[in-house]
Amino acid sequence: MINNRFFGKRRPDAPRPIPPGQYQEDGFPVLSAGPTPKVDTATWEFTIDIKGSTVASWSWDALNALPQTDIHTDIHCVTKWSKLDTDWCGVTIDTLLKDAGIDPPAGFAMAGCDGGYTTNIPVADIVDGKGMLVHTFDGQPLAPEHGGPVRLLIPHLYLWKSAKWVRNLRFMDQDAPGFWEGYGYHMYGDPWREQRYSND
Amino acid sequence: MSTDTSLDWQIATVTSVHDESPRVKSFRFDLPKENYLSAGQYFDVRLTAPDGYQTRRSYSITSSPESRKSIELAIELIAGGEVSSYFHEVVQPGDKIEVQGPIGGYFTWDPSQTEPILLIAGGTGIAPLVSMLRHRQSSPTKAPTVLMVSARTEPDLLFRKELQLMEEEDLNFDSIVTLTRKMPKNWLIENVRENRRIDLKMIETAINRLGESPSSAYVCGGTGFVESIGNHLLEIGMAYTDILTERFGP
Known part of the structure; x- marks a missing residue:
């Protein structure tokens, strides 16, 4: 439906198209369902679970000792803002799996976080360089309100999939909804297909 | 948890506009169908320019969820905001606006929760x-x-x-x-x-x-x-x- 007297403010300096319904944001908004949890890197641990048992774990120091990967990318939040040209550093899921000597299982993964947040992702969307654990944003330690010390980053999906304060990946044969997916958000969340809510 | 997945776009009609403060106006919308709402949820609004350019924003519902075919949204005028300025400067009663919702099921409160x-x-x-x-x-x-x-x-x-x-x-x-x-x-x-x-x-x-x-x-x-x-x-x-x-x- 056209709003006849609406013209919008398209950015003349936009370097490339952004997904439908999004606007370009220069700031870095914070959207979380709860307060920012206090996370202590001295006791922090990241684990991978398969079939109910923990098959690999890394301390903060162990994570930092792994090969580090830089990524330059755009991010898209379901609340309509997109932030272009962001720089992150961390460890790819490929690197973690290789370090643990695990072949990527088929199926799905559920990310678990401090504070209890969860989100589901197909395994195919976090391997082959598509997903990583990041601890650095724009050259600085990732701020707590943005998910520090460590968040997931899966930039080709809406940002609620890039779980903040991530602590665990649980591999599953069947897909299951995470936190927002259980409240009607899309199971997959592709911003280019505008998969915001369950029936999009 | 909301299991209602009827999140199709609805064409709502603006029925009233009034000032809440120098920068905030309330807009009342009539919806084409009944919506099951919870207090704390929000709606998305989508604006489409004549050349097809679209943008959307989320606004919290301020009305009580008991009103199922009519909702009120409070919209703050943001400097340079393409959607808020359209609402503040252009939208009048009788205008049609595309809306989608209700959205969000976590930040909600139900009166059956009687704890403080x-x-x-x-x-x-x-x-x-x-x-x-x-x-x-x-x-x-x-x-x-x-x-x-x-x-x-x-x-x-x-x-x-x-x-x-x-x-x-x-x-x-x-x-x-x-x-x-x-x-x-x-x-x-x-x-x-x-x-x-x-x-x-x-x-x-x-x-x-x-x-x-x-x-x-x-x-x-x-x-x-x-x-x-x-x-x-x-x-x-x-x-x-x-x-x-x-x-x-x-």
Whole structure:
């Protein structure tokens, strides 16, 4: 439906198209369902679970000792803002799996976080360089309100999939909804297909 | 949990527009179908230019969820905001707007929850909390509730008269209002008024008014506001999952 007297403010300096319904944001908004949890890197641990048992774990120091990967990318939040040209550093899921000597299982993964947040992702969307654990944003330690010390980053999906304060990946044969997916958000969340809510 | 997946776009008709403050207007929309709402949810609005350019934004519902075919959204005029300026400068009663919702099922309150609650709003963050309070007012059971409101100046206080009336009529509802910038003369004469940002001491005062520990706290406002309040609530020992937040702004 056209709003006849609406013209919008398209950015003349936009370097490339952004997904439908999004606007370009220069700031870095914070959207979380709860307060920012206090996370202590001295006791922090990241684990991978398969079939109910923990098959690999890394301390903060162990994570930092792994090969580090830089990524330059755009991010898209379901609340309509997109932030272009962001720089992150961390460890790819490929690197973690290789370090643990695990072949990527088929199926799905559920990310678990401090504070209890969860989100589901197909395994195919976090391997082959598509997903990583990041601890650095724009050259600085990732701020707590943005998910520090460590968040997931899966930039080709809406940002609620890039779980903040991530602590665990649980591999599953069947897909299951995470936190927002259980409240009607899309199971997959592709911003280019505008998969915001369950029936999009 | 919401299992209703009927989130198709609806063409809503604007039925009224009125000023809430110098920067905030309330828009009432008639919806083409009944919607099952919870207090605290929001709607998306989508605007389409004649050349096909589209953009969308989310706005909290301020009306009570009992009204299923008509909703009110509070929209703040943001400098340079393409959607808020269209609403403030162009939209009139009778206009058609595409909306999608209701969205969000976590930051919600139901009147069957009769445990004491603390509502904390910064600026326009009061919008979803007003929906909760309106719902609460029309329900037979009234959870003990304290509302803390922080605004810049007195004219920025939203829904003030209605909230004052609610407070006068209901012994189980109290509020603390604080202005962070300019305060009018005699502002501090009443002991429910403050003139500083919400801090630990003010939250403790609110909890004393509540008479017992809140079973949950709903915090809505700008990012800095919510971050600071969330930290205070964790500090006083509230459980992480009892603190529900909604943040806006960069």
